Amino acid sequence: MSKALLRNAAIVAVMISCLVLTAFAAEEAVSEGDVGTASKADLEKVHPAKPPYSPYAGRNFPTRAYFGDTHLHTAFSMDAGAFGARLTPRDAYRFARGEEITSNTGQPVKLSRPLDFLVVSDHSDGFGFFPLLMSGDPTLLATDQGRRWYDEIKGGQGAKAAMDIIVSFSNNKLPKGFPLPGTKAYRSAWEETIKAAEAYNDPGRFTAFIGYEWTSNTGGNNLHRNIIFRENGAKASLVEPYTTLKPLGSDNPEDLWKWMAATEEKTGSEVLAIAHNGNLSNGLMFPVVEAFGKKIDKKYAETRAKWERLYETTQTKGTGEAHPYLSPNDEFASFEIWDKGNLDGSVAKTKDMLEYEYARSAFKNGLLLEAKLGVNPYKFGLIGSSDAHTGLSAMEEDNFFGKTALQEPSPERMTKTFVKNPKTGITVMDWEVAASGYAAVWATENTREAIFDAMQRRETYATTGPRMFVRFFGGWEFEPNDANNRLPAAIGYGKGVPMGGDLSNAPKGKSPTFLAAALKDPIGANLDRIQIIKGWLDKNGKTQERIYDVAVSGGRKIEADGRCKTSVGSTVDVENATWTNTIGAPELIAFWKDPDFDPAQLAFYYARVIEIPTPRWTAYDAKRFGTKPLPGTTMTLQERAYTSPIWYTP
């Protein structure tokens, strides 16, 4: 739809809304679309080309943010099973749809409200390994490792077995009999995954995507990607997931991209890949010079940008937007950081790795590579997801069911150890696991196709758990008064591009202008502020970043340098795990114009929305179980959302 038409629609919408009392008739016709029964052609019939009577007509732009999880494991994942997961993909979809189910440890569990979509993404390596092992597969049990794991799990030492499985996998030391693509055990696990998604996909109400995780983990360095299919099971079952073990698979993302291209060809279904946990890749997630012994060239940049249009920037194993070492002037950067080593703790982190692990520095280095190669490989949007290995996408602080089945609520979970590598001494405690996050997608309807397409155009944002609504538009024509408009979305789409979009051809003498708006989670905490983070390539070819507060609650002052130095305060009572919405704002909307724009310089802009402080899951545990937290345990947090950037290219 053209911008002009949108603008007309917006104007007409404002005019029409004066005639509220008489808008019934048109409304009924449109309402069918809400329950997902009207076809596009039907809708076009009721929205003819002449200026529409109905205020909704012509509004093809997405009016709804859908919340979901693109990264959830069930018992079908080898490590999840060893950790004690018993829930299957079907259980996972039922839970996400809002049903009450029984957790892996036998506890009743239900979400505060349903999610809108879910991808069950079990590890492709060893798909169905766990059911095979636990059924006492003779080939597996004939190996030392298989026998030992079986006995350990039977003997109640599942955690030990799980860590050992992960380490063995990282070092490519898996036992014979490990299910590979082409075997019956493998095929049946993949088919069951597909069947579960087909059974629970409910267009208009709940979207169940078909997907899996490709778990490249050589040397314990996390280069994992989740793969999502746009289409249905008939197409997805034409292929089997790509694995990392040679000779059938590969641990090199370039080989995964080849598989993706071949899969699209073979199945007719689009697929996309979402990487995660750069923070555990030890400097390998966002390379600038070389990857897998090959120089980063234009082809690498093009291919990566084509297949990887989103990045999972927050999840249970830490948040990877920014790191305090890389962004010393960002007082909000130190949030759920995991920076001790790689995934299995086998190699300790060094400071020089950080730059190639975090989303913000990848955005900056992407500009650098664009200047050098003509293509930006790191032009990705942001989402969050859980990576829970429980079949339970339960990421609310007061309803957190852990990353693994062993971390489901119990009096001990706050004080136990999650990862301990005896060689390096790297230790991660269970309390460091974050109750985060979800993916938010602005889509025209809740279907596989609409949500997938929104992901491909990066109209997404990450949240660390709460379901706040966030809009972010960039263009050349926004004015301060647009922040007072009744239909922020209509004016946003009418005059600019949404999050994930591109700006170029700067009109002479103009600076980019932005409209940023955030509305709190209807059952969550108020908002502290909206920030816009700008990154650019300066005239010396060096990357830069700067943070601007653009809207703050409670009438606090934003100073000339664009920052608000007054804290929003806190109402958190840690002991009782309570807080109140007496501070902060339910909604913030701001117009912002880049005060330092140079039309010759590459740049990106994204919004970050910060909530007021609330109790962390550890505080709820301490209160409900009476557990004394270990010294240093984080007990409060400021939840947040990160939008996909809008890029400016001269």
Next chain:
Amino acid sequence: MQQFVYSFVREPLVHFLLIGAGLFLLFGLRSGPVSLSAGQSGWQSAKIVVAQGDIDQMVETFTRTWQRPPTEEEVKGLVEDFVRNEIYYREALAIGLDRDDPALRRRMRQKMEVIFEDITDLAEPTDDDLRTFMKKNPQKYLVDPQVSFRHIYVNADKRGKNAGADARQILAQLNEGIDPDTVGDPFLLGSEVRLSPLWDISKQFGEPFSRKLLELKPGSWVGPVQSGFGLHLVFVRKRIGGRQPDLKEVREMVRRDWTFERQRELKEAAYTKLRERYIVVVEKKNADNRTASTAMRTGAQQ
């Protein structure tokens, strides 16, 4: 201690002795008057057939592993190995080696359970089955009430203590016919909500607010109504009550739930049936440390 046992078991000499003992046992039993080997027709006539299908599968597995087809010699080897497997398997069963193997027992149980699941997978429910299922779970398929409304948002953060008074004043203005676009505060989700089911409105405004919509009188401005965001003045345009749907509207959903439930029931029923065929004796230690037996039988017992 455990360490010691492990290294003991790994000793080649121990293996040798164990194998010897096994063979002794095997042939010792074999020489008895009654044949214990597998197959109803007895030891002499036991027959092993290697079907073409078996061979094809061996060749396929080999090819996948080695990335090339096996040579003729290798096929011979595969077949010989298959026969060896089969013979050991039958003999092992014959002397009851399966009985104390937890891995095998678990596997057998899993196979039984999978069979039960497969049976239910094949059975398609009739419409009557589904209708009965719906009647048993009326809450589950209720079609939510639908509401369309317009609202004016009053932002308490902007207006502070005056928010309540402001809201009442705006209500009065609205009732006097003021243009709704000139009062109240902007709202990110817009001010119009088209006809939507209650569950969908709850996702955006929270459940208390959406429930409240069911109580408001349609066709006039009322409020203020509290939501998680603040205060709203609401004009309910249209409301359609909730209802029990026809089967054809929700058939897929009911079928899915029915299948899920059926699978669970059938697995349980099948197990119960099997269980009825057994008298289970559980031995317990008494206070005087002597063993007592309790017979248990489920189902058929009166």
